Amino acid sequence: MLTLSVDTSSRLGSLAVLKDQSILGVVSTSSDEAYSARMFRQLEFLLAELAIGLPAIDLYAVVAGPGSFTGLRVGLTAVKGWAEVYQRPIAPVSGLEAIASEAPVQLGLVASILDARRGQIYGALHSRSGGQIETRISDLVSSPEEFLEVLRESVSPADVVFASPSPEIVRDALASSVFATCRVLRVSPVLAPAAGLLGIERSARGDEVTALELDANYVRRTDAEMHLKGS
DSSP, X not given: OEEEEEEOSSSEEEEEEEETTEEEEEEEEEOSSOHHHHHHHHHHHHHHHHTOOGGGOOEEEEEEESSOHHHHHHHHHHHHHHHHHHTOOEEEEEHHHHHHHHSSOSEEEEEEEEEEETTEEEEEEEEEETTEXXXXXXXXXXXXXXXXXXXXXXXXGGGEEEEESOTHHHHHHXXXXXXXXXXXXXXXXXXXXXXXXXXXXXXXXXXOBOTTTOOOOOOSOOHHHHHHHHO
16 A cells, blocks of 8 residues: 655655555655645655656545644645545544654653744643554643643653654753653654554554545634634
8 A cells, every 4th residue: 555645734844655654755855935836846756756656646644733824734735636636535643643653662651742833832642552652632732831731730750751853942841840850852853754654554443534524733723813813
């Protein structure tokens, strides 16, 4: 089975092609160029290198959030279009779950963190047991201190490790909290390979959606929505 995995949730986006659970190829760039321009060029390059055409793809895995509103819209819209044209299923994945899956932890709790900018983070808590990942606290957006308070009410500091592509965004908050002695793991910001593997697992469980059912998990409201509420 061939899987195309797409992550456009942040400035550093990535695409990956997997055959069963083996990663055939990955492309990732950090750029100010809009995804609407660079993603399709990068996909064309990746598929050409692998001598694979879009009609050969059996499953689409996509990071559905949280992250950049504009980036997510481009990635999800593209996946919707491909899935509709080729009549293929989609496995949406949380970027925070992909981070938890990257952490070199076989057993225990992983607090996943992404930079949400504006002094905020995206956070979630997952339990790891071998290759199985279960969500304990769903994706949320808050200040680092608020996220740590949510964790403090739910888990013992001795049981949790932190994982993030940019752990520096939470180090100060950790240092002044009950989690000060916890391990902080830096994981890859290139999420498409991990998202692809998670998508394959979900597909095997029948946890798929159609193009019409695919939706973004923004977590944070758009600026337009916030301005409307404040008007």
